[in-house]
Amino acid sequence: MSEVTIHIEDREGGMHTVQAPTDMNMNIMELCKASELDVEGTCGGMAMCASCHCYVLSEHELSAMSEDEEDMLDQAFFVEENSRLGCQLKINQNFEGLKIKLAPQSA
Amino acid sequence: MIQTDIIIIGAGPVGLFTVFEAGLLKLRCHLIDSLPQAGGQCSEIYPKKPIYDIPGFPSILAGDLIDNLMQQIAPFKPGFTLGERAEQIEKDAEDFFIVTTNKGTKHRAKNIAIAGGLGCFEPRKPPIENITDFEDKGVEYIIKDPEFYRDKKVVISGGGDSALDWSIFLTDVASEVSLVHRREGFRGALDSVEKVMDLAKEKKINLITNAEVVGLTGQGTLEGVTIKHKTQGEMQKPTNHFVPLFGLSPKLGPIADWNLNITKNAIEVDTFDYSTNIEGIYAVGDINTYKGKLKLILCGFHEATLMVQSAFKRIYPDKNLVLKYTTVNGVNGFE
Numbered sequence: 001m002s003e004v005t006i007h008i009e010d011r012e013g014g015m016h017t018v019q020a021p022t023d024m025n026m027n028i029m030e031l032c033k034a035s036e037l038d039v040e041g042t043c044g045g046m047a048m049c050a051s052c053h054c055y056v057l058s059e060h061e062l063s064a065m066s067e068d069e070e071d072m073l074d075q076a077f078f079v080e081e082n083s084r085l086g087c088q089l090k091i092n093q094n095f096e097g098l099k100i101k102l103a104p105q106s107a
Numbered sequence: 108m109i110q111t112d113i114i115i116i117g118a119g120p121v122g123l124f125t126v127f128e129a130g131l132l133k134l135r136c137h138l139i140d141s142l143p144q145a146g147g148q149c150s151e152i153y154p155k156k157p158i159y160d161i162p163g164f165p166s167i168l169a170g171d172l173i174d175n176l177m178q179q180i181a182p183f184k185p186g187f188t189l190g191e192r193a194e195q196i197e198k199d200a201e202d203f204f205i206v207t208t209n210k211g212t213k214h215r216a217k218n219i220a221i222a223g224g225l226g227c228f229e230p231r232k233p234p235i236e237n238i239t240d241f242e243d244k245g246v247e248y249i250i251k252d253p254e255f256y257r258d259k260k261v262v263i264s265g266g267g268d269s270a271l272d273w274s275i276f277l278t279d280v281a282s283e284v285s286l287v288h289r290r291e292g293f294r295g296a297l298d299s300v301e302k303v304m305d306l307a308k309e310k311k312i313n314l315i316t317n318a319e320v321v322g323l324t325g326q327g328t329l330e331g332v333t334i335k336h337k338t339q340g341e342m343q344k345p346t347n348h349f350v351p352l353f354g355l356s357p358k359l360g361p362i363a364d365w366n367l368n369i370t371k372n373a374i375e376v377d378t379f380d381y382s383t384n385i386e387g388i389y390a391v392g393d394i395n396t397y398k399g400k401l402k403l404i405l406c407g408f409h410e411a412t413l414m415v416q417s418a419f420k421r422i423y424p425d426k427n428l429v430l431k432y433t434t435v436n437g438v439n440g441f442e
Binding site: 040042043044046048049051067070071074075076077078079104106 | 148152153225231234288290292294353
């Protein structure tokens with residue numbers, strides 16, 4: 001089983017370094033939930049709720065945003081240039097050392 | 108007062124299937140849901156998405172699953188209180204629960220099944236510091252009656268269908284319509300997007316893209332909004348109405364105040380019968396939690412099936428229940 005190391009900053013500024021398997025078709029939202037971080041993943045990963053909104057802090061080349069993801073981010077708040085939906089980031093070998101930060105929860 | 112055997116709070120797939128299983132035991136049900144239609148998330152968030160793990164259906168659209176469930180429960184004539192949020196639970200002198208909605212509708216039953224999914228769907232509120240100060244004083248999250256905006260200036264924000272459709276509609280009603288959107292492109296139906304672009308060219312919609320509403324001003328009631336443009340900085344726009352349309356998101360809401368044991372936004376239940384810490388109140392589907400819980404529709408169906416057995420015993424403590432197969436007895440609906 002191969003793994004990559006991912007760094008996640010929670011909403012309080014706490015840093016979490018977690019090992020993520022690359023062969024389980026896992027995404028960042030699922031990784032956060034599995035790591036007991038406060039990510040709801042309301043829609044289950046369909047890019048339909050933005051509860052897994054996060055910022056990509058490192059310079060990794062990630063998959064391009066789909067129309068669905070872009071559309072959902074339109075309905076999210078605190079959106080920045082580096083905003084992504086965690087559920088749309090499927091973990092693979094290129095994620096080694098990835099650093100993300102959870103976006104604030106909206107009311 | 109609406110009288111029934113089981114008040115089901117939440118009309119999603121699990122709430123709907125509860126009606127069927129209760130009906131087989133000759134128990135009547137009444138459903139309450141804050142959304143204006145049955146189906147919960149399946150109808151509200153992903154009606155066109157296929158679901159692959161409903162037993163017997165290699166693939167079924169979420170919306171079709173709801174249609175099928177509605178058909179399946181029709182013989183048991185469930186009642187519906189839709190577009191109202193279950194707000195309060197009390198007990199009367201005869202040990203019956205009274206559930207009152209935010210609109211004052213009262214329901215009475217011996218049992219309550221909470222099938223609330225992730226909670227009530229409520230409008231997403233933009234993170235503007237003083238937005239709650241202006242709610243119903245110029246800030247409206249839902250357009251109830253467009254006539255309300257007759258000859259008034261309105262600022263709408265959002266990029267989805269409802270923002271586009273209302274902007275188009277209000278051009279014939281309001282004296283000025285501004286639509287503020289975070290980026291240049293729009294989601295939503297293509298013809299609505301085109302229509303908005305055309306109306307913007309004709310100067311009937313004041314289209315402000317790459318911008319967000321970041322502040323609200325006014326003495327008591329709304330007098331203006333602050334719009335922050337990505338490159339051009341902030342500008343003030345006088346308006347008496349700001350309508351942020353950013354869709355709905357689920358909130359646990361009043362469920363949190365019903366003295367139920369709650370862990371991580373879910374209600375703790377006993378897996379024997381999915382009962383909560385309050386006798387007569389059950390929780391099924393995504394809203395409950397227990398060791399090994401999986402938030403799957405199919406697990407909710409199973410939970411509902413076991414739960415109604417216990418609800419039956421509470422109503423008829425002296426009757427024995429015999430499991431009857433639908434293949435043998437068919438489905439005998441209510442008159």
